[in-house]
Amino acid sequence: MFEAAEIGRTLAKEEFKKLEPKIHHQVLQLQQRLRKSDKSLVIIISGVEGAGKGEVVDRLNRWLDIRDVQTHAYWEETDEESQRPKFWRFWRDIPMRGTVAVMFGSWYTKPLIDAAFDRLNEAEFDQALTRNRELERTLTDGGAIILKLWFHLPKDEQKNRLESEAKVSKFKKSPLLEEFSKKYDTFVKVSEHALQFTDTGDTPWHIIEATDPRYRDAAVGRALVKCLERSLGSEPDQVDPAPAEPSSIELVQLNDAELTILDAVDLSLTLTEKEYTQRLLSLQAELHDLSWQLHKAKRNAVLLFEGWDAGGKGSAIRRLTQAIDARLYRVIPVAAPTDEEKGRHYLWRFWRHVPRAGYITIYDRSWYGRVLVERVEGFARREEWLRSYQEINEFEDQLVDHGVVLCKFWLHISEDEQLRRFKEREIEPRKQHKITDEDWRNREKWDDYKLAVNDMVAHTSLDQTPWTLVSGNDKLNARIQILETVCGALRNALGLPPL
C-alpha cells in the first residue's frame, strides 16, 4: 500500500507559488458553499510521526476562513474524557452544519498505538476498527463529510528527520518521533491494516507522500477541493479541470503527468541468454520440487497475472507450467464471462476456481479487471469499482487466512517497448493473431491505465497480499523475476529458508 507513496514526488517552489493561491481561492469558495449547505466537514490528519502533520494543520488554518473552523488535538485523555465512553471526546467536537473540524489525531490514534505496542490482539484491533467504521457511517449518514488524510514517510526519511534537526522546523518537531521511529515497521504494518479495513466508499483514505512539504501541502489542497466538490456538487468555475477521477486510497495526483508507482519500476534490468538459461533451469527444477511439496503439505496456491497488452504474460505463465506437474495446476484464462458467470456477482467466476488443498490455480487476468479495464472503459460505475477494492481485499484476505499462497504480478513494460512488440506482431505471421484493433485502442488510454494501476497497488498491495511489479522490457528478466517470486513464496509457505 505505502509503496505507492514512496516514489519521490516533489513540487518545485515556483510551481507551488503558482498553485497555492488557486487552491486557497478554491477552498474559500467551497467553504462558502459548505456554510450554506446542511453538511459539516471533518478533516482527519493522521500518518507517520515526523511527516509534518502540524504544518498541515497550520496550512489548513491559513486556507480556511477560521471563523467556522475548530482545530482539535487528541492528546492524552483528560479526566473528563477518560471517565466517559471513548468516543465521547469526539462526539463533543462534532462540528455544526456549515462548519469545519480539523482533527489532529482521531479515533484512529489510540487503536493504532495500542496495536503497535501489542496491547490489542488482531481480533480486538478489528473490533476497534469496526467501531470506527460504524462511527463514520453514523456521522456521514447524518450529513458529515469526512476527509481522511494519511501522511506517509519512507523509513529512511523518518530516520533522517529524527537525526537532522535542520530538516524540520525546530518548534514543530513531534515529541513522539523518536519513540515511533524505533517501531517504524510495526507501525506501518498496523496502519496498513487499519487503512485497508476502514477505506470505504463513503469515507475513503487519502495517502499523501509527505517527504516534500510543498508536494504534501498541494496534495492536501487538492484532496480537500476534490472532496468538497464531490460532496457539494461541482460548479462550473473550476480553476483546473479535473483529470480522470482519482480514487480513494490514492496517491493524490496533482496533474496527469504526475509520477505513478509504475515509474518506480526499473525497466533497464536485463539478463544475457546464458544467465537466463542457467537460472531458468535451476528455478524450474526448484519449482517442480516445491509444487510437489506443496501438494503433500495440503497447501494451495493462487498465482495471478495482469499487465500491459504484449507485456509477456502468456510466455511467463508457460515458464511456470512447464515446471509443474500437469495434475497439480490449472490455468484459468479470463476472457468474456459465460452466461452462467454474467448472471452472478463478478467475484463468483473467480471464487469457483479457487483450488482445493494441494493444488495451484493460475489466473491469466483476474478479478482486477474490475478496477482496470472496467474502470478505464467505464464498464463499471465509479461507486462500483471504488467499492470493489474492499471486496477484493476481503476476498484475498480469506484466501490468505485459509493458508492459500497468493502471488500477484503486474507485467510492466514501457510505452515504447509495447509499440515495438505490437509492430513485431503485425509483421511476424505466427504472432499476427495476437494483435487486434482493441490492443491499439487500449494503448491510447495508457495514462488512464497507469493511474488505475497506481490506485490498484495503493489499495490492494498489502502486507499479506503484495503486488509484484515485474520489470518486463526484457522478457528474460521478467520470467526469472516471476519464477523467483513464486519459488520464494512457496518456500516461505512451506517453512523453508529463502534461497
Next chain:
Amino acid sequence: MFEAAEIGRTLAKEEFKKLEPKIHHQVLQLQQRLRKSDKSLVIIISGVEGAGKGEVVDRLNRWLDIRDVQTHAYWEETDEESQRPKFWRFWRDIPMRGTVAVMFGSWYTKPLIDAAFDRLNEAEFDQALTRNRELERTLTDGGAIILKLWFHLPKDEQKNRLESEAKVSKFKKSPLLEEFSKKYDTFVKVSEHALQFTDTGDTPWHIIEATDPRYRDAAVGRALVKCLERSLGSEPDQVDPAPAEPSSIELVQLNDAELTILDAVDLSLTLTEKEYTQRLLSLQAELHDLSWQLHKAKRNAVLLFEGWDAGGKGSAIRRLTQAIDARLYRVIPVAAPTDEEKGRHYLWRFWRHVPRAGYITIYDRSWYGRVLVERVEGFARREEWLRSYQEINEFEDQLVDHGVVLCKFWLHISEDEQLRRFKEREIEPRKQHKITDEDWRNREKWDDYKLAVNDMVAHTSLDQTPWTLVSGNDKLNARIQILETVCGALRNALGLPPL
C-alpha cells in the same frame, strides 16, 4: 430482543386456510417478476433448534415455482469445502439473477456454534460477524436480495418439543435438538448479539415466533412477500393492502390487530397505599445509599424514561430524585432541540450529557424519540429511523462497555387508563397545563405507537441493555417497579448480592 417473539401469537386453522392460498398466489406472482429482474433472492433459514426450520423449507418449496429454486443445506463441510476458504461453499451456491437460493443454515451457523461452545472469544466472534456483514454487503451491492429469517422458540417450548415426540413430526426432528436444548441460554445470548450486529438497513433480520406452526408459516409468507415487494417495487394488484411499514428486526405482523410486546405486560398489578409507602421508604433509603456507593466506586449511571403521554414518567422520576443527593444526578428533559443541537447529528445532544464517573444522568425522553415520535409522525424517513436502531445499539454498547449502568423504562398504561388520566387533567386545575391538543392527537395514533414500541424492544432490548416495560395502570406499582429495577441494577454493578 427475543421477548418480542414470546408472546403467544397463534393463527387459527380456518384463518390459515384462508390466508395460505393468497400468500401462495402472491409469492408466485412476485417470483415471476423476480425472474425478469436483474436481481436474485437468497433466503436464509436460521434460528433455535426445534423451531421447524425444515418444515419452513418444505413450505417455501411448495409456494415457490421450484424450477428456479435451489435449496442448500449447510451441514458438515465436505473435503472439497474444508480445503478452501470458508465462504467458498456459499459462493458456489450464489443464485443466478432471476433465481432463488433457500439456505438451510448459512454463514451464521458456524460462528454461532463456535461462539456458543466457547471456541471463539468475543472479539473473534465480532470479527466473524463483520465478515458476514461484508459478504452480505458485497452480495446486495451486486444485486442479491437477502431475506434473513430467524425462528424463535421460548426455552420451555423447546424443552417440550424435546420431551414430547408427538409435537414434532417424527421424521423432521432435528438431531441437534437435544444438544442445543442444554445450551439454550448461551445459544440465545450469542444469537442475540449476532442478530443485533448484522441487522443492517439493507439486510435486516426477521424474527419469527415459531411456537405455532401456522402463525410461523404465515409470517414467513408475509416476510417474503414484503421483502420482494420492497425490493422489486410494489404493484397495484396486492391481495392485502399493507399496514404501517413493519421494520427490520421485527415480529412479523400479520395484521394491525396482532399482539405486540405491550400486550404481554400485565396491567392488573396494584399496590395498596400501605404496601406502597412501606416499600417506597425502604427503596429510597437503599437508593440513597447505593448512589453514594456508586459515586465512591467512580461508576456512572444513565436512566432513561419513555412512555405513553400521561404514563407517569414525571412522578416516577421524582421518586428517584427525592432519594439521590442533588450533587450526584442531573435530569435532562428532552424537548425541542436547541439551535446548537439541531445543527448536529441527532445523537450529539444525548452524548453531551453522558455523565462522568460517579454521576447519574436521568433522561426524561431520550434518543428513542427517533424510532417513536419521529417514525410515527414521519419526521424521520424510513431509512433514517431504520438505521438508527443500529446507531442506538452502538451508542449504548459504548456506554455499557465503559461500565455505565443503563436502565431503560417504558411506562405502559392501557388506552382506557390514558383516557381517564387525560380527562382528570382537564378537570383538575393544577394539572391542566399537562394536557394539550397534541396529547389528544398522539392518542389517535395509539396503534402506530404500539407497533413502534414493539419494534423498538425487538431491536434494542439486548442482554446488556434490556428494556423494562413498566406496568403503569397503577402509579404506585409503577414507581416501586422502577425503584426496584434501578436499585437492582446498581447493586449488580457494585457487586452486591440482589436484595
